[in-house]
Amino acid sequence: MDDRMGRAARAVGFVLGLGLIGGVQAADHSTPLTEAAWAAIVDHAQPLAKRQQALAQVEANAGELGGMDLYMLGSIYHSGHHSGGLFAHPDLARAALYLGNAATRGSVPAMGKMAQVAFEQRNYREAMNWAQIYAHYVSDRGGHAQAERDFAVELIKRIQPRLGDDLEKILPDVQTYITAHDAQIQEGSIRDALYRSQQPKFDGARLEMPANSLSPQAAIADFMLVFKPDGSVADVLPIDIAPDEQGMVSMSRALTAARTSATNTHGPRYALMSTVLLSGRHRAK
Numbered sequence: 001m002d003d004r005m006g007r008a009a010r011a012v013g014f015v016l017g018l019g020l021i022g023g024v025q026a027a028d029h030s031t032p033l034t035e036a037a038w039a040a041i042v043d044h045a046q047p048l049a050k051r052q053q054a055l056a057q058v059e060a061n062a063g064e065l066g067g068m069d070l071y072m073l074g075s076i077y078h079s080g081h082h083s084g085g086l087f088a089h090p091d092l093a094r095a096a097l098y099l100g101n102a103a104t105r106g107s108v109p110a111m112g113k114m115a116q117v118a119f120e121q122r123n124y125r126e127a128m129n130w131a132q133i134y135a136h137y138v139s140d141r142g143g144h145a146q147a148e149r150d151f152a153v154e155l156i157k158r159i160q161p162r163l164g165d166d167l168e169k170i171l172p173d174v175q176t177y178i179t180a181h182d183a184q185i186q187e188g189s190i191r192d193a194l195y196r197s198q199q200p201k202f203d204g205a206r207l208e209m210p211a212n213s214l215s216p217q218a219a220i221a222d223f224m225l226v227f228k229p230d231g232s233v234a235d236v237l238p239i240d241i242a243p244d245e246q247g248m249v250s251m252s253r254a255l256t257a258a259r260t261s262a263t264n265t266h267g268p269r270y271a272l273m274s275t276v277l278l279s280g281r282h283r284a285k
Contacts, residue, residue, distance in 0.1 A: 032069055033069050033072075035272060037058075038270075039270055041058070041076070041083075041084070041086070042083045043084055044084040044085050052086060067102045067103075067106045067110070068191075068195050070099070070101050070102035070107065070110070071099065071107040071110045071113075073094075073102075074097070074099030075095075075239050077090065077091040077092075077095040078095035078117060079241065084238075092121050096114065096118070099113050099117060106184065106185050106189040106190070106192050107188065107189070108138060108141075108148075111134035112138075114134075115134060115155045116155070118130060127159045128156070128160075128170050131152060131159055134151075135152035135155075136174070138152055148276055196274075200261070201260060201261075201271075202259060203258070218277060218278045221241040221274070222238075222239040222240045222275075223236055223239060223252065223272075226269075228268065229262065229266060230262050231259050232259060233257070233258050233259075236252040
């Protein structure tokens with residue numbers, strides 16, 4: 001086997017190791033679940049058995065889900081009990097299954113989380129694969145994505161000491177993966193950005209780690225904000241956050257200050273918030 005074919009085989013093996021759902025080569029034309037459906041699953045005020053049943057129904061149709069919903073599934077399993085107490089502990093295998101497929105279907109945040117999950121599994125080569133893939137896609141996002149680029153740098157700096165001199169061996173595999181899946185990822189990332197852009201815009205909340213518990217490792221945190229008709233926050237539902245309970249409680253409290261525009265319609269409105277929490281250790285140059 002020549003070197004080019006060897007790289008391709010390794011990259012395919014890297015992807016297949018995640019477990020593929022429903023053939024990732026197919027274009028993603030699915031309709032995302034409503035925010036209300038996800039809110040009902042992670043809302044600890046709802047009966048646990050009912051929420052677990054709803055989650056099981058979503059998983060039963062995982063092959064029909066797009067990148068956004070697969071990202072939500074993977075985030076819930078990565079979080080464990082933080083997602084409304086659905087599970088006692090994180091399930092990293094299931095998190096990797098859904099986040100890996102979400103990434104290939106265009107969810108750029110899922111790429112960053114896959115690097116985290118693989119690192120937590122002590123699969124450092126795969127972690128670096130995903131960190132480099134994430135860095136590639138956030139590098140094209142313009143000035144508004146500086147936090148994401150800083151997060152990519154933090155991921156790479158975190159993983160590098162565990163690899164030694166293996167980085168040069170990884171980069172060709174990363175490029176082969178990007179070449180094989182870029183068209184699908186680009187299409188999916190546009191759909192993901194459109195989905196997020198259609199949610200209520202809000203301000204008035206500053207989200208950061210408490211000063212006395214600054215995370216030693218950067219992470220992506222996800223919350224579902226529930227808004228009243230007058231634009232104030234009715235509830236903040238954590239979905240996935242690392243590393244500790246104190247940070248989750250503090251940030252949830254801060255988000256209650258968020259405001260969006262008032263509306264004459266009855267019933268709640270929802271906004272999914274995904275944000276990068278940086279440790280301050282590294283910055284992109």
